Amino acid sequence: MPRPFPFPLRTDTPLYLAPMAGVSESPFRRICRRFGADVVVTEFLSAEAIRRENEATLAKLRFGEDERPIGVQIFGADATAMGDAARLVSDVFQPEFIDINFGCPVKKVVKRNGGSGCLKDLGLVESVIRAVSAGTTLPVTVKIRSGWSEDMRNPVEIALRCQDAGATVLTLHPRTRAQMYSGAARWDEIAAVASALEIPVLGNGDIKTPEDAVAMRRQTGCAGVMIARGSFGQPWIFDQTRDLLEGREKRAAPPVRERFAIALEHAHMADEFELDPRGAAVEFRKHLGWYVKGLPGSADLRKKLYAVHSVSEVEAIFDDYLSQPYGARHGEDDVADTANDVADNAIASAA
Ligand SMILES: Cc1cc2nc3c(=O)[nH]c(=O)nc-3n(C[C@H](O)[C@H](O)[C@H](O)COP(=O)(O)O)c2cc1C
8 A cells, every 4th residue: 555645635646746947936836736736846946055045045945825735846965965955944934845856967966966966876865865854854755867877777776765765755757867858758667666666656757738647647557747848838737637537528728818817917926926027027938938839920929928028018919919810810729739849948948
């Protein structure tokens, strides 16, 4: 009998919004919670920066009550710093759990053995998990890749070591660090890890549609699924997935007018959340691009949206679009399968 999730949940099969640097910020997390994400996780935050109380990093730790249950994800290869960061986060912010990032493939992180860099040394993985567990009374969860490289690919061994060291939930993104985001996520590895572990295992990787999420769950027996790029511009993927999991017909994606209203609400939230409003608009442009991807005339629309400096400019662009015949006539097109191209760009900019 698998162990339960270590915090209360409203469902047996939780749908998680993945941690994503520059994307899974508080406003997007709140939007996704509203559209059916059961759990959200912050983007990864450096343990060293938390420990030094770096202002920009602490600002990223802010979250609203409507985001709970929420996990704060930390990374670093220094077990003491990771334990200290876990203590500070637990004392000051009180999320439901602390998640350790053992998956980040980005060069500036792995060169100090952070993120997936830890996967080269499973003794280090264990000591980091033990130090974080000693620093907090909150549940500690981990997110891993399948290994550092093809030679060192061994997700079951890595996962068992994480469980032994005290991880209470494990997410597997079944690619190696060497693969970065290329090739397909190997869902068979999620199945192998889910059957080897007693703790709940979350499957992650290549869920682009609600149907993919259901297929992953069926094929792997994972306890829940985590969605990253598939949520871009379509936070309702969570509600749609829930519909399918519960045997209902999937609800339709919102029509264009409603989609614009959601994008605007998201933009207002970002504007309020960010300390620098001009920076907020610039940061927000990528979300705008994702919300309009696939609409008729979207290339032109995107060009305009990528130049905005304020939410009122976004409003004017949307009003103008809706007043044009092609916007009104064809605006109900489905954009569900467009997140992929967008994701490629996001990964390129994140790396
Ligand atoms: C823009 C971007 C930023 C990411 N940042 C993080 C991060 O901060 N922490 C983390 O564990 N994974 C991060 N990831 C990886 C995702 O959480 C996820 O494991 C990966 O994208 C595979 O899932 P998907 O196929 O649903 O996108 C990031 C991915 C993207 C696209």
